[in-house]
Structure formats: C-alpha cells, structure tokens
Amino acid sequence: MHGKVSIIGAGTAGLVAGRDLASAGISTTIYDQKEELGIPVRASGIISINGLKMSGIAYESAVTNTLRGARIHAGSSIMKISAREPVAKVLDRKRLSDICEYEADHAGAKIVKGRRITGHMIENLHRNSIMIGADGAVSNVAKHFGMGPVERYVLTYKAEFNVDIEDPDSVDLFFDKKAFPGLFAWTCPNAKDLLEVGVGVDSGKANSKKAIERFIAMKEVKEMVGDAKMIDNGASMIPLRMRKRIVDPEKRVLLVGDAAGQVKGTTGGGIVYGSAAAIMAAKAIRDNLSKGKSLSEYERMFVRRYGSDLRLHGYINRFYSSLESRTIGRIIGVMNFLGMDSFVSKYGDMDLPSLLIKRFFLRGLI
C-alpha cells in the first residue's frame, strides 16, 4: 500500500502501531531516543488476560506471575476480591518490549534507535509522512501540534524486594488520601519470590520518593519485606486523563498510548487501552490511504469503544481520591456486609468498569 508513516516513540503503543502498519505493506519508521528499548523499567506489568489477547502481542514468554485477585485496604478495613479463574498476568516489562520490538521489526517496520525527535525534526518527518505521536506522557508531538494538555498526572515510585511471598496470586492496594493523594500505594507479587512495592501520588500534592518511604515503613509492608534489601526502580509519571484531541485529520497527526492519555484513571494501567488505540490508529491510516476515509475515524472508533469506560475510570478515581481513608473503610464495610465483594469478584472487569455497573442493574446483588 502506498503511503509513509513516521512513529515517534517505540514503547508498546508505538511498536504495536508499527507492527500493524508495516504488515499492511505501509512504509513505517519508528524513532526512539533510547539506544536500547524497554530500559530502564519504571513501570509495572499487571495486564488483564482479555486485554493481552486483544493486543495480539505474543506475550506468553514475558509472563512472570498470574493473578486472581486483589485486597483493598483503607484504614483498618479490607475488601478481598478473588476471581475463580486468573484475571491478569504480571509481565516482565523489558521482555514485553523485546517481544513488541521483534514483532514490529518482523512485520517490516524500520526501527531507528538513539534518535530524539523534537521541533524541526518533527516538521521534517511530518512533511512527507503521516505522523503518530507515541512518545509517552510528556509528548513532544502533542505539544508541537497543539493537541491540548493532559489535565492530570500522578508521580510514581517503585521498588522491588527479593522475598518469599505468602499469597502470590493477589495484589494489595492501599488507599490513604493523606499519604497517597490522587491514586494509591500497592504491593504486587511480580514473581513468587519478587515483591514490587509502589506508590502513585498527585503531581503537585506530594513527593513520590517520600511517599514510598512512608509506605515501606507501614506495618503491613514491613511484615511483607522483613529485612530484605530494596532494589530501587525509581520514579516515573502517569497521565490520568485523555487529551481533548487525539487526532488532527488536516495535519495528519494521531496520538496513541500515554501521549494521548489513554490510561485507566482508576489504576494508571495503560497497556491495554494504548495497544487498542494503536491497533485502531493503524486501521484508520490504512483506510485513509486505501479508501480515502478521514483519519478522524480513529478517534470515533476509540471513543465509541472505550470513551465511556475511560470516563468512568476517571469518575471512580475522582470519587475515591476525594474521600478520607476512614470513609473508604466504612464503604468497604458496607460493601462486604452486602456481599458486594463476591459480586465484584464474579463480574468485575479490570478494563471495562461499565460491565460491572450494567450487570449490577441487570442482576442486583445475587
């Protein structure tokens, strides 16, 4: 197929878009500032099994653990959500990046590493190609083309500990408005003997390094890590809201992944929505080049499929972020009493919270 696409950023979203475009015979070049993709690893790898299937990534060899549930902590209350079947995999993020790189390369995409693309280079590349901005949370492409701001970011910090984990198929989420404003703190068994500990806090409201120190000092975490030595993974950031514009059909620019803010506001997870968006962006470009359809089809497809769920993730995040941990604790108590923990265990979907609400109204609590 005739046509040329330049993708800025070779994270998961850029590589998935590159894979799909190149396999349709479109001349595709992916640029990344890193000499080696996927490092340093600053993010976790908890991804729903349904989302992984949808991405089309041959992820299996990156799996380090399988998860069935979560324990939600607020004050002294705990709600345990546990599905009968595994719901998510934990992936080694460096390995996932290697797989996505292999798939894009194998499909025929050219991957140029060690090249930071800004200002006039964006202009030069854009002159004779469609451009995809897959350049992460602080996107130069979005800024260059005036695609509007991301309205909320959280700052993160994570670390790992080599310890034997008692219950390696559940994550623990800790809500505390004062200590972790804007998101939460978590522990996740990355493998049976590797515990990840992390925090997300509203940018401007707290310091993520101090927040993780406070978290590691908490009784529950101390009990898990004992005197194991901390492996420091460092800080990063997550965009918690989608940009107002994710495509400019006249300028022939599309944003995918964190660059577009396609992240679940409840948890900060971005791989599933980012990969789905990348697949849709590639389809819109194919249809544009072969049938003359508008590139704005990309936004239409994405919003129709995920718009209401992304908004719902945002509302849920705003709701729990506004509550004191005491109040969340009381809500958990009521939910446990009403049997809603079992309902959520049975019908909850990590990616699509609207399904839970639909099922709630259809079935009640039985």
Ligand SMILES: Cc1cc2nc3c(=O)[nH]c(=O)nc-3n(C[C@H](O)[C@H](O)[C@H](O)COP(=O)(O)OP(=O)(O)OC[C@H]3O[C@@H](n4cnc5c(N)ncnc54)[C@H](O)[C@@H]3O)c2cc1C
């Ligand atoms: C602590 C933490 C935990 C997380 N946990 C999860 C989780 O459990 N599950 C989940 O689904 N998601 C999780 N996420 C979110 C997830 O990591 C991101 O949503 C996802 O990595 C975004 O992929 P991306 O390809 O859009 O962007 P990125 O992975 O950020 O890739 C962007 C790429 O663009 C390159 N780049 C940037 N600027 C330029 C430039 N000017 N020129 C050239 N190259 C450039 C960068 O080098 C980078 O390789 C987490 C994030 C964090 C920070």
